[in-house]
Amino acid sequence: xxxxxxxxxxxxxxxxxxxxxxxxxxxxxxxxxxxxxxxxxxxxxxxxxxxxxxxxxxxxxxxxxxxxxxxxxxxxxxxxxxxxxxxxxxxxxxxxxxxxxxxxxxxxxxxxxxxxxxxxxxxxxxxxxxxxxxxxxxxxxxxxxxxxxxxxxxxxxxxxxxxxxxxxxxxxxxxxxxxxxxxxxxxxxxxxxxxxxxxxxxxxxxxxxx
Amino acid sequence: xxxxxxxxxxxxxxxxxxxxxxxxxxxxxxxxxxxxxxxxxxxxxxxxxxxxxxxxxxxxxxxxxxxxxxxxxxxxxxxxxxxxxxxxxxxxxxxxxxxxxxxxxxxxxxxxxxxxxxxxxxxxxxxxxxxxxxxxxxxxxxxxxxxxxxxxxxxxxxxxxxxxxxxxxxxxxxxxxxxxxxxxxxxxxxxxxxxxxxxxxxxxxxxxxx
DNA sequence: ATTAGATTAAAACGCATGTTTTAAATGGAC
DNA sequence: GTCCATTTAAAACATGCGTTTTAATCTAAT
Numbered sequence: 001x002x003x004x005x006x007x008x009x010x011x012x013x014x015x016x017x018x019x020x021x022x023x024x025x026x027x028x029x030x031x032x033x034x035x036x037x038x039x040x041x042x043x044x045x046x047x048x049x050x051x052x053x054x055x056x057x058x059x060x061x062x063x064x065x066x067x068x069x070x071x072x073x074x075x076x077x078x079x080x081x082x083x084x085x086x087x088x089x090x091x092x093x094x095x096x097x098x099x100x101x102x103x104x105x106x107x108x109x110x111x112x113x114x115x116x117x118x119x120x121x122x123x124x125x126x127x128x129x130x131x132x133x134x135x136x137x138x139x140x141x142x143x144x145x146x147x148x149x150x151x152x153x154x155x156x157x158x159x160x161x162x163x164x165x166x167x168x169x170x171x172x173x174x175x176x177x178x179x180x181x182x183x184x185x186x187x188x189x190x191x192x193x194x195x196x197x198x199x200x201x202x203x204x205x206x207x208x209x210x
Numbered sequence: 211x212x213x214x215x216x217x218x219x220x221x222x223x224x225x226x227x228x229x230x231x232x233x234x235x236x237x238x239x240x241x242x243x244x245x246x247x248x249x250x251x252x253x254x255x256x257x258x259x260x261x262x263x264x265x266x267x268x269x270x271x272x273x274x275x276x277x278x279x280x281x282x283x284x285x286x287x288x289x290x291x292x293x294x295x296x297x298x299x300x301x302x303x304x305x306x307x308x309x310x311x312x313x314x315x316x317x318x319x320x321x322x323x324x325x326x327x328x329x330x331x332x333x334x335x336x337x338x339x340x341x342x343x344x345x346x347x348x349x350x351x352x353x354x355x356x357x358x359x360x361x362x363x364x365x366x367x368x369x370x371x372x373x374x375x376x377x378x379x380x381x382x383x384x385x386x387x388x389x390x391x392x393x394x395x396x397x398x399x400x401x402x403x404x405x406x407x408x409x410x411x412x413x414x415x416x417x418x419x420x
Numbered sequence: 421a422t423t424a425g426a427t428t429a430a431a432a433c434g435c436a437t438g439t440t441t442t443a444a445a446t447g448g449a450c
Numbered sequence: 451g452t453c454c455a456t457t458t459a460a461a462a463c464a465t466g467c468g469t470t471t472t473a474a475t476c477t478a479a480t
Contacts (some may be wrong), residue, residue: 007427025235028467039429044469046427117382118328153394157379157406164378165371165414168327172370184363196367200414204375207413217457238437249459254439256457 008046010036016057016102020111023171024054025119055127058116060101061109066132068094073135073142084146085202087139095194106194107170114167147206154209162201169197218256220246226267226312230321233381234264235329265337268326270311271319276342278304283345283352294356295412297349305404316404317380324377357416364419372411379403 014036018027029050033040047053072090076082098105116124129136144155170193224246228237239260243250257263282300286292308315326334339346354365380403 029469030467039427040468041430041470042428050468117378154406156393157403158410160382161375161379161407161410164382165375168374168378169367169371171328172374184366193367196364197371199417199419200368200371203417204410204414207409209409239439240437249457250438251440251460252458260438 007036007038007042010038011043011046011053012057012060014038015053016060016108016112019054019057019115020108023115023119024124051123054124058112058124058127061098061105061112062128062132064097064101065094065109066135068097070135070138073138077138077142077145082146083202084143084205085198087142087146088198088202091198092194110166110170110194114171117163117167118171143205150205150209155205158205161204165201165204166197169193217246217248217252220248221253221256221263222267222270225263226270226318226322229264229267229325230318233325233329234334261333264334268322268334268337271308271315271322272338272342274307274311275304275319276345278307280345280348283348287348287352287355292356294353294415295408297352297356298408298412300352320376320380320404324381327373327377328381353415360415360419365415368415371414375411375414376407379407 011032015027015032018031018035029043030040032053033043043050043053047056069090072093073087076086076090095106095109098109102108116128140152140155140159143159144150144152147155150158221242225237225242228241228245239253240250242263243253253260253263257266279300282303283297286296286300305316305319308319312318326338350362350365350369353369354360354362357365360368
């Protein structure tokens with residue numbers, strides 16, 4: 001017997017695919033329920049609202065990713081010396097773990113995170129901060145340890161530049177991969193974008209202030 | 211006599227302020243026309259559609275910025291030797307020129323560009339590429355000259371990371387400046403964000419590939 | 421087999437959007 | 451002053467959205 005796929009799972013799967021591709025606001029419940037072969041009203045029945053569905057989609061990834069990232073960062077912090085690059089390398093493992101949620105888990109997750117940040121969606125930012133603010137504070141702390149030359153204010157801004165580069169790279173990833181393939185012949189898989197990104201952001205964070 | 215302010219100008223001014231603050235899709239024509247004290251239908255009468263209004267708002271800036279950037283880049287390219295940082299410094303002048311369009315021209319422009327990039331708004335990306343693709347190609351070329359070690363593909367990706375960081379910094383700039391002011395006591399003007407950004411992106415682009 | 425509770429189906433609601441239509445007002449040219 | 455093209459005003463239109471409601475259906479325990 002194959003495991004029964006519940007309506008809620010069908011909804012979550014269809015929703016995450018559409019959200020990652022189009023963003024949250026651009027994706028309608030009618031699109032989602034049609035794609036999931038499920039009745040329109042079932043979203044509100046099972047989740048209560050569209051907002052709650054969005055948070056449920058994010059939670060599947062965040063609940064795996066954030067604890068893993070936290071342990072990685074804490075393990076690194078126990079060492080005496082480490083550099084910025086090694087801090088960002090802490091993301092590789094937790095991202096890879098997301099394959100357990102979905103085959104393309106890391107790409108989907110980063111795209112979703114991108115839209116969560118890009119769209120004005122205040123509720124999602126608030127949700128993430130409330131649930132995982134501790135991990136984010138730890139990240140800032142670890143980064144500061146890796147590069148004590150930078151003032152906390154500088155580090156604050158650079159971390160957000162990092163977020164911007166990451167997030168937009170994912171959101172516009174599909175379109176960019178097309179252009180890159182056309183212009184340079186080389187096909188770039190989604191994972192390779194992260195490989196290209198990490199040197200960039202480590203270099204940016206470590207740049208001298210002026 | 212003070213110069214007559216036409217309906218079209220009232221619309222462009224109200225629209226750009228709201229667009230820069232909320233994004234294009236989040237801003238309704240009713241908001242714009244109310245703010246401009248003109249009739250709702252005048253948008254479609256004078257511009258034809260919301261899309262056309264958006265493009266008209268962007269054109270006021272792009273038509274000033276892009277040619278200036280092009281001459282700056284061409285002047286730099288005539289030198290034998292220059293580095294990545296000097297390429298990005300080419301943006302300072304053209305951005306400052308935007309004060310001619312509006313007092314806070316550079317900030318408004320970057321915010322608009324951010325939303326244009328963030329939202330799925332295919333038509334805006336297409337518009338920019340069709341109108342100013344030549345300048346963007348020149349920028350890629352100049353960057354590659356400044357840092358020949360990087361393959362064209364690497365440079366292509368890094369330029370988009372740069373765009374992401376820039377755009378994100380502008381779009382979430384107001385919120386971030388608030389947080390920064392609360393956490394670090396220092397009030398950061400919008401222009402200073404760009405000053406913080408340029409070392410970051412120059413460092414990112416120049417980072418070694420692996 | 422019946423019944424009570426959980427789920428799904430179908431339709432309608434209320435609202436906001438961009439656009440279009442129709443009528444009124446405006447402002448020069450003759 | 452009259453007339454005509456341009457512009458503004460007000461209303462309605464068509465569409466899509468998230469949500470709610472009401473009815474039908476399924477499921478499992480009695």
